[in-house]
Amino acid sequence: MDLDELQVGIYGLGHIGLPTATILANNNIHVLGGDVNEKTVNSINQGICSFKEPGLEELVKKCVKNNYLKATSNLDEVSKTSDIMIVIVPTPIDENKKSDLSFVISACESIKKGLEKNNLVIIESTVPPETGMKIVKPLLEESGLKCGEDFMLAYSPERALPNNTLYEMTNNVRIVGGYDEKSANMAASLYSHITKGDIIKVKDITSAEMVKLMENTYRDVNIALSNEFALICEKINVDANEVINAANYHPRVNIHTPGAGVGGHCIPVDPYFLIELAQNYDLNAQLLSTSRSINNNMPKHVLEILMDNIDEKRENYTVSILGIAYKGNVDDIRETPSEKLIYLLKENNFNIIAHDPLVKDETIESFGIKSVSYEEALKGDCVIIMTDHDLYKEITPDMLVNKFIISSKPILDINKFRKEGINFQAIGNIM
Ligand code: SAJ
DSSP states (O other), X not given: OOGGGOEEEEEOOSTTHHHHHHHHHHTTOXXXXXXXXXXXXXXXXXXXXXXXXXXXXXXXXXHHHTTSEEEEXXXXXXXXXXXXXXXXXXXXXXXXXXXXXXXXHHHHHHHHHHOOTTOEEEEOSOOOTTHIIIIIHHHHHTTSOOBTTTBEEEEOOOOOOTTSHHHHHXXXXXXXXXXXXXXXXXXXXXXXXXXXXXXXEESSHHHHHHHHXXXXXXXXXXXXXXXXXXXXXXXXXXXXXXHHHHHTTSTTOOOOOOOSOOOSSSTTTHHHHHHHHHHHTTXXXXXXXXXXXHHHTHHHHHHHHHHHXXXXXXXXXXXXXXXXXXXXXOOOOTTOHHHXXXXXXXXXXXXXXXEXXXXXXXXXXXXXXXXXXXXXXXXXXXXXXXXXXXXXXXXXXXXXXXOEEEESSSOSOHHHHHHTTOEEEETTBOO
């Protein structure tokens, strides 16, 4: 494949699509990125990245400047002018926890219009297994072209950790599943220009779709396991994180870290795709469903810890939340456990203030609470650490005015605070 003669079209210029487009362009491949969001398109064409990802913005600037990367909101132009098209659009779940494939379908509707012989289409979006074969393939064949004979089709899951995307995307192993050998080889050849990691070809498209969901579901189930361990440890005055760390010295044990719940656009979402598929085959996937409910219940457990430590009369009791982002050192609030905690605190008539060093004030205030300075936040009657941002690892006992703190993450030395007479409660460590 003579890549510098080709154009790669990317559908979706978000947290994964834009880094993918940029890394390809940085390897001297012409890339036309398509996104429905005009603002995103315009900022990219000015070399600006609309979200924080270390190293990305300077790379976007460079590739736009040397004309290897261009963005457009005219999706049909992407399919008409590209030889390879990669779909990296969101696949949320709806209120019934069912997969919403509308963005994938609309991207394929556009691709269908411009699909030509020898084109390659790759789906990267996380989808329920069998989506490629049962939805994407027939949709693209409405073009009159036959999959395998006229165009190639493959699936390759993206697996880059937010906040470390460029490194992971250029070093992680890449999984590829093709409609046929030719599709798999073409996709593998493209990815060999992006990552130094191995390219693992699995049997087919459905197998590759399954790999991605298994990775994230494995993580969700193991986080649920660590949360269940924490709930038990709380009852027997054992420090869950201490014993988890000790257990993990075992060469074949990798217990995850308990927390206030599971956020992000993947881990709390992907298991539902597998649950949905299992139910379609009359399987009930009870471990996956139970793990989801354990993790979804952790914000309520944080509230229970609070309620167990204050007396009934709590007029004007101010709870201060440290951390709105779904995990440390990111500015992403998708599915953040903090949102669930805010809802529960409001239901119990607490005053709520919040601080997050990476999330904009207006985003925090969109939850109907006050965004305050870090110093102000530390004055809350109860300070609750919900996100393990590096900043919060520097909290010392003297910084807490009202001497009551709950931490959902093991980022502080609890005993140091308790020795100073501070009421320090934590998930997995209750006194
Ligand atoms: N969390 C815990 N305990 C843990 C690990 C995480 O409570 O031991 C919580 C975090 O606080 C956070 C949530 O789970 O709220 C998700 O954090 P994460 O780092 O596991 O997930 P993401 O969404 O940032 O990244 C994951 C990664 N997948 C795996 O680690 C299997 C990443 O490689 C994927 O590319 C990404 O999902 C994705 O886009 O699928």
